[in-house]
Amino acid sequence: MDERDWLVLQTLYHEKNITNAAKKLYISQPALTNRLQQMEKEFGVRIVNRGRRGVQFTPQGEYLAKCADDMLLSLQRIKENVLNMEDKITGTLRLGVSTFFTDYKLPGLLKLFKDEYPDIEFKVVTGWSNEIVHFVHSQDVHVAFIKGDYSWKEGKKLLFEEPICIASKEKIAIEDLPELPRIDYHTDQMLQTVIDNWWAENYSKPPLVSIDVDKAGTSKNMVANGLGYAILPGMILSDLEDIYKVAIKTKDGQPITRKTWMFFHDESLQLNIVRAFVEFVESLDLEKIN
Template identity: 45%
Template sequence: MLVTLFHTENITLAAEKLFVSQPTLTSRLQKLEEYYGVPLIIRKQRGVMFTPEGEKLVLHAKKMLGELRKIEETIDNMKNQVSGTLRVGVSNFFATHKMPKLLRLFKQVYPNVEFQVVTGWSSDMYRLILNQDVHISFIKGDFAWKGKKDLLYEEEICVASPWEFNWEELPTLPRIDYHTDENMRNLTERWWYTLYQQPPNINIQVNQVETCKEMIINGLGYGILANLVVRPYPELITKPLVLPSGEKLTRHTWMYYHESTLQLNLVRSFVEFIKKIDVKAL
């Protein structure tokens, strides 16, 4: 209850997520405040904020939830079967184009497994695996990592355009840009300002690479994205990004995990399963 309210900062939303009524949630909070003899939340015009005492209790609640999860996993593992809930962090593109197929195939082999999947930017998925909030993260790009990781595939970063173009005219052509993680942004900007002095002519800004792709297909401009995104569209003109040194810019997709989690039958089985599959070809 405390953790959910801390993340939503809203009693109504927290009650909905917990499948309880708002008066029930309020009553339980009041009983906690009476028990500890301190206020735990402060009501704002919109939502709530936690007092220092309340934040301390939330930290303890998070720790206890983590301990509960560990003992549940340990007990599942002691059954000597592949069952339980696999927690996975997945970067946005991988979540849309790869993950559903992988989970379906894995479920066919291990029907007693459930999945808890979180999607977002690769940088967010990296933080999740660092904090051990997930068992495995599928991440685009290279991050500092001392745990285990397996390279799933490598892809070129390219310019995708609805029309033929010369490199010299690229700064004057309309470009469609999209929100992406810092690694991808740094790669493309390093390439751009190595070749050009003027900034790109960005005339459309969107949130997702999928939206960018649709804009390109409809002839509204070019985009800079990973080759796999536009591979199914042979009508588009694609050219890889190449530095003056001749080096092509590529992006890796990795599976990150902690070696200690391989002690769990569930995690070990999933990792071995992924290693046997040509993920890029899915």
């Protein structure tokens, strides 16, 4: 079996559907089925059964699909080590990036790095910070950008801190918040906990949520149009000048902030591509990147 076969197994295991897997792999359904049949012939076992509910893996197929993750990661590391034997900064940099950082900082950062190292390619996975922490722990990514104070004992760099702000179109009194329409949004659990704890410390009534949206960016746009207030990280609000913003504070008057970290494994710095990227990020003032 070659790398493509392992990728077929991995993709089909995730999709559980021949049609969807073929689309993701950019091959035809007959071509995918043929490769699957060749694998079954090579191992002398049935790998999948097809039924009304899609593809179901046999016990032998389950085992091979789980092996696919390890095989593909091993092949990736072999390629990286071979490229690392050269002096050039080249190859594919695997990044795990929190949702907020992806929307507001990542494009500008990657452009600057690509300008300096044109032979670099990127493979980026995005998600909530708690998901990205898992990716860097399992070494599925070289470098992770995390929001919040997650436990990490290896290489890390504090990139910046941002205030958590109440934002509204017009000036409002903080003591009136329970009576005013709030625009809520889906976010990672750590930020949600910070906001909920602050609210519980200051108010005995629940917030008056008038609109609930999927993303912080949508919430920001609602605020800009005067539909209510929202409690948002300061970075998201940086491009809005004509709105009222006030940072929330603890009972003793300390600003409540959210930290953005860069995480990486110490051993990954042995790779030229990772070391160059980490040093590049450390040299920048990310708060000035749009």
